[in-house]
Amino acid sequence: MSLLRNSLLSPLREWIKEVVGPRGGVKAEIAGGATGSFFLKAVGMLLRFGVGVVLARLLGADGYGIYAYAMALVGLMQVPVQLGLPNLLVREVAAYREKGEWGLLRGLLARVNQGVASLAVLAGLGAFGATWVYAEVRGEPTWLPAFWVALFLIPLGSLSALRQATLRGLRHVILGQIPEFLARPALAFLGFLALYVGFGPQGVSPVSAVMVQVGGTAIAFLVGAWWLLRRIPEGVRRCAPEYETRVWARKALPFVALAGMGVINQRIDIVMLGLYYPDATVGIYQAVVVGGSLASFGLQAVNTTIAPQISRLWAAQDLVRLQRLATASARISAAVALPVVVVFAALGGPLLGLAFGSEFSAGALALTILAVGQLVSSSFGSVGGFLTMTQYAGLAMRGVGIAAGANVILNALLVPRFGMDGAAVATATSVALVNVILFFWVRRQVGISSSVLG
Numbered sequence: 001m002s003l004l005r006n007s008l009l010s011p012l013r014e015w016i017k018e019v020v021g022p023r024g025g026v027k028a029e030i031a032g033g034a035t036g037s038f039f040l041k042a043v044g045m046l047l048r049f050g051v052g053v054v055l056a057r058l059l060g061a062d063g064y065g066i067y068a069y070a071m072a073l074v075g076l077m078q079v080p081v082q083l084g085l086p087n088l089l090v091r092e093v094a095a096y097r098e099k100g101e102w103g104l105l106r107g108l109l110a111r112v113n114q115g116v117a118s119l120a121v122l123a124g125l126g127a128f129g130a131t132w133v134y135a136e137v138r139g140e141p142t143w144l145p146a147f148w149v150a151l152f153l154i155p156l157g158s159l160s161a162l163r164q165a166t167l168r169g170l171r172h173v174i175l176g177q178i179p180e181f182l183a184r185p186a187l188a189f190l191g192f193l194a195l196y197v198g199f200g201p202q203g204v205s206p207v208s209a210v211m212v213q214v215g216g217t218a219i220a221f222l223v224g225a226w227w228l229l230r231r232i233p234e235g236v237r238r239c240a241p242e243y244e245t246r247v248w249a250r251k252a253l254p255f256v257a258l259a260g261m262g263v264i265n266q267r268i269d270i271v272m273l274g275l276y277y278p279d280a281t282v283g284i285y286q287a288v289v290v291g292g293s294l295a296s297f298g299l300q301a302v303n304t305t306i307a308p309q310i311s312r313l314w315a316a317q318d319l320v321r322l323q324r325l326a327t328a329s330a331r332i333s334a335a336v337a338l339p340v341v342v343v344f345a346a347l348g349g350p351l352l353g354l355a356f357g358s359e360f361s362a363g364a365l366a367l368t369i370l371a372v373g374q375l376v377s378s379s380f381g382s383v384g385g386f387l388t389m390t391q392y393a394g395l396a397m398r399g400v401g402i403a404a405g406a407n408v409i410l411n412a413l414l415v416p417r418f419g420m421d422g423a424a425v426a427t428a429t430s431v432a433l434v435n436v437i438l439f440f441w442v443r444r445q446v447g448i449s450s451s452v453l454g
Helices: 001-021 028-082 085-099 102-138 144-150 153-169 172-199 207-230 234-238 245-276 280-313 318-358 358-379 384-388 395-446
Strands: none
Touching: 028 102, 028 144, 028 172, 028 207, 028 245, 028 280, 028 318, 028 358, 085 102, 085 153, 085 245, 102 144, 102 153, 102 234, 102 245, 102 280, 144 207, 153 172, 153 207, 153 358, 172 207, 245 280, 245 395, 280 318, 280 358, 280 395, 318 358, 358 395, 384 395
16 A cells, blocks of 8 residues: 555646646636546547557457558658648747737638648649559559548648637637547447448448548547637737748648658558568558557646646746656656556457467567566656747757657668567567656756656
8 A cells, every 4th residue: 555655646746736836826717627638638548549449349450450551651641741740830829919929829820721632632633643644554452442532631620620729729728638548539439330330340441431431520629620710819800911931831840740750650650560461460460569659648637637737837937846757757657658558568469369369369479568668658748748838849859859760770670570460579679768757857958857766
C-alpha cells in the first residue's frame, strides 16, 4: 500500500495541485479545459481501441491489413496538404482574438482554407492518376480500391482539422476536440456494427470499412463547421480580411516539419511492412499498434492537459513548480504504462487472440516491444511539451527529425528480415531515442529534469 501511495497517489496529488493551481491562481477556464481534455482523450482512445477490435474481428487479418495500409498511405499524404497549419491556427487565432485583430483573423482563416482545399484536391487527383497508371502497368494491388475511396479523407480530414483548430484557438477547447476524439470513432464504431447487422459478414470489406470512415469524417467536418459558424466573433464577420501570407508561411514552417516527421514516425512501419509482407501480416501488426497505444494513454492524456500550465509557469519563471509538475506528470505516465507492459509481456498473445481473433496472437512479441518503447517514452515525461511550450520548439523539431530519420533507416534494415518484430523494434527504438535526446535538451535549456527521477 505504501508503494502505491508513493509511486502513484502522491504524484497524482502533486499533479492535480499544479494543473488546477492554488485558489484564484489559475483561471477556471484553463483548469476546466484541461480536465475535460483529459477525459475526452481517455474516452476517445477507448473508442478507437473498440473500433480496432470490431474491425479486426469483422475483416480478419487479410482484410484488416488492406484497410490499415490504405489508411496509412492517406495519412502520409495529408502531411503536405495540411502543412502543419492546424497547430499554427491554434496559436495565431488565439493571439488575434486576444488583440482584437479581426481583419487578420478573417484573412488567416480564408487563406488557410483556400490553400489546404486546393492542395487536397491536387493531391487526391494526383494520387488517383498515379495509382491508375500503376495498376494498368503492373496490375491492381489488393489495397488499391480501398485507397481510392480513402482519398476522400484528404480534403475532408484536412478541412475538418482546420475547423477544430480554429475552435481551440477561440478558446472552445473541448468543443474543438469532440469531432476528432469522440465523434469520428463513435460514428465509425456504429457504422461498422450497422454494416454487419444490415448486410452480414459479407457486407463488411476493406472498401466498405473505409467508406464508413469517410462518412464519419464528413459528419465530423459538418459538425465542426456548424459549431465554428456559431462561435465566430462578430468582429470577424463585419470586417474586411487582411493578409500577411508570407509571415504566416514562415511561421508555419516549424509546424510543417513537426507534423510531417510525427506522421512518418506513426505510419512508416506499416507502409514498410506492406512493401515486403502479405496483407495478413500488416493486419496483425495494425492490431499490435492499436493494442500498444494503451501503454501510451497516460502520456498522451497528460500532454494534452499540462500544456497551458507549462506555458504559464515558464512565463512566470517559476521553475520550482515547473519541476514539480514535470516529475508528477512523468510518474503518472509511467505508472499507467508499467502495468500494461507487464500484462502484455506475460499474456500478450492470448489477449490479442481474445480481443482481435486467434490469428492475431502471432503479434505477441511485437506488442511487448512497442509497449516497452512507450514505457521508456513515458518515463522521460512530456519532453516535447516542455520544449514547444517554452521557447525551444526548434529543438523539438530537430529531435523529432532525428527520430524520423532513424525510424525510416531502421525499418528499411529490419523489416525485410524480421517482419513485424523488426518494425516494432524500429519504432520502439526511434521513440526511445527521441525522448532521450529531448530529455537532455529540456534539462539544459529549460533547467528542469522531466523524467520520473525528478
